Amino acid sequence: MFWLIFALAAGIGAAVVIAPLAAAVISAAGLSFPFPRIFDRTVIATLAAAMLWLARPLGLASLIRDGFAEPRGNWRPALRGFAITLVAVGALFTAAFVVRGAAPIGQVGARAVRYVVAAVTIALIEEGFFRAFVLGGMLRDMGRPAALAASSALYALAHLVRSPARFYLTGFHPEAGLTNLSASAARIINAGDALPMLVGLFLLGLMLGAAFLRTGRIWLPAGMHAGLVIGAKAWPVVAQGGPPLPRWLAGPGPVPLIAAPAGWALAIAIVVLLPWLAGEPTRPRL
Numbered sequence: 524m525f526w527l528i529f530a531l532a533a534g535i536g537a538a539v540v541i542a543p544l545a546a547a548v549i550s551a552a553g554l555s556f557p558f559p560r561i562f563d564r565t566v567i568a569t570l571a572a573a574m575l576w577l578a579r580p581l582g583l584a585s586l587i588r589d590g591f592a593e594p595r596g597n598w599r600p601a602l603r604g605f606a607i608t609l610v611a612v613g614a615l616f617t618a619a620f621v622v623r624g625a626a627p628i629g630q631v632g633a634r635a636v637r638y639v640v641a642a643v644t645i646a647l648i649e650e651g652f653f654r655a656f657v658l659g660g661m662l663r664d665m666g667r668p669a670a671l672a673a674s675s676a677l678y679a680l681a682h683l684v685r686s687p688a689r690f691y692l693t694g695f696h697p698e699a700g701l702t703n704l705s706a707s708a709a710r711i712i713n714a715g716d717a718l719p720m721l722v723g724l725f726l727l728g729l730m731l732g733a734a735f736l737r738t739g740r741i742w743l744p745a746g747m748h749a750g751l752v753i754g755a756k757a758w759p760v761v762a763q764g765g766p767p768l769p770r771w772l773a774g775p776g777p778v779p780l781i782a783a784p785a786g787w788a789l790a791i792a793i794v795v796l797l798p799w800l801a802g803e804p805t806r807p808r809l
Contacts, residue, residue, distance in 0.1 A: 524664040526580045527657070533577075534570035539700035541565050547695040557689045562703045574656070581660065590655025590741045597742035600801070604734060604746025607800050611789045612754030615780060618772055619761045630760045638756040639749075646748035647741070653678045653728070654735040654744055667736060675728030682724050683717055684708075719774045723781035726790040727751065733794050737801055747793075755780055 542565040546558050574583055616631065657677060661670035684707045692699055734744040755778050762773060774782025793800065 524661065526577055527660055530573045530577050530581060531570065534573035535566060535704070537569040537573070538562060538566040539704055540697075541569060542700045542703070543692070543695060543697050546692045546699065550693045555691060558692045558699055559689060559703055562700060581656075582663070583656065586656050586659045587651065589739065590651060590659055590735075592740060594742070597738075597740055600738060600740070600743040601746035603801065604743040604748075605750045606746075607793060608747045608750030608754065611793060612750065612757075612780070614789065615754075615772065615785055616758075616761055618785065619768055622768060622772065623761075623766070627760055631757050634760050635753045635757040638753050642749040642752035642756070643745075645752050646745040650731065650735070650741040650745040650748055653681075654732060655741050658732050658735055671729060671732045671736065675725050675732055678728035678731075679721050679724035683721055717776060719782035720776040720778065723774070723778075723783070723786055723790070726787050726794075727781065730790045730794050730797075733797055734801060737797060743801060 542558070542562040545565055546556075546561050549556060549561065574581060578584060653674060658670055658674040661674055664670075665673065731744040731747060734747055735741060737743065758778075758780055762768060762779065767773070768779075771784045773779035774784075774786070776782045780786045
């Protein structure tokens with residue numbers, strides 16, 4: 524646990540220093556990107572570097588090897604997970620169609636297909652990090668309930684840590700990284716409208732973590748994650764036009780499905796029904 528915290532702190536600390544330098548280089552090249560986006564991408568790179576640097580004490584190789592083991596033999600759990608979340612998202616889409624009285628099925632399907640590759644890529648990367656590495660590593664130092672709760676909280680916070688301001692930099696501003704990090708931290712402390720999103724992300728973390736614990740592999744939760752990403756990307760087609768959808772179905776924030784009570788209820792239901800939905804466990808985590 525110590526090495527995980529140290530790696531996270533080292534990665535974020537390095538990003539605070541490096542991101543302003545990267546922004547200055549990008550600006551000098553005549554390109555223009557919001558600094559919070561540059562900072563986020565820098566954090567990803569510095570965290571990856573910190574994990575590689577501390578790979579031995581973190582047990583990174585064994586965690587990743589175990590989490591990604593037997594890909595050819597786990598395509599069924601991956602497809603099962605994909606089907607589970609697509610059915611759940613489909614239920615929310617159906618509720619929206621009933622409330623709004625419109626069903627642009629063709630548009631929804633076309634938009635969903637566009638994001639299949641991106642959804643699979645995001646799912647593999649995030650499940651590799653948050654489940655195989657973070658949850659798998661925490662299991663070494665804590666019991667299953669504590670590791671599941673802690674990793675789910677980290678998953679939620681990591682997705683919520685975004686600077687509320689969208690700003691651009693020209694030239695070198697060494698304080699920009701710390702300013703951006705402080706604004707992100709303040710957003711968490713004063714969650715406000717972001718609180719429903721935080722709750723939804725935590726419940727999704729529990730759902731995906733429970734799937735990982737049941738199998739000891741990332742394939743089932745990766746399939747579930749891909750289905751969620753496709754649903755979130757297709758949702759704007761459902762929500763566009765007409766009167767606003769009720770808050771129980773579409774919450775505030777950039778991903779209304781996650782921030783709504785209906786989405787929370789489905790995540791909890793999947794966790795409860797997972798032993799039946801997921802089938803026989805392959806190699807459950809002890």
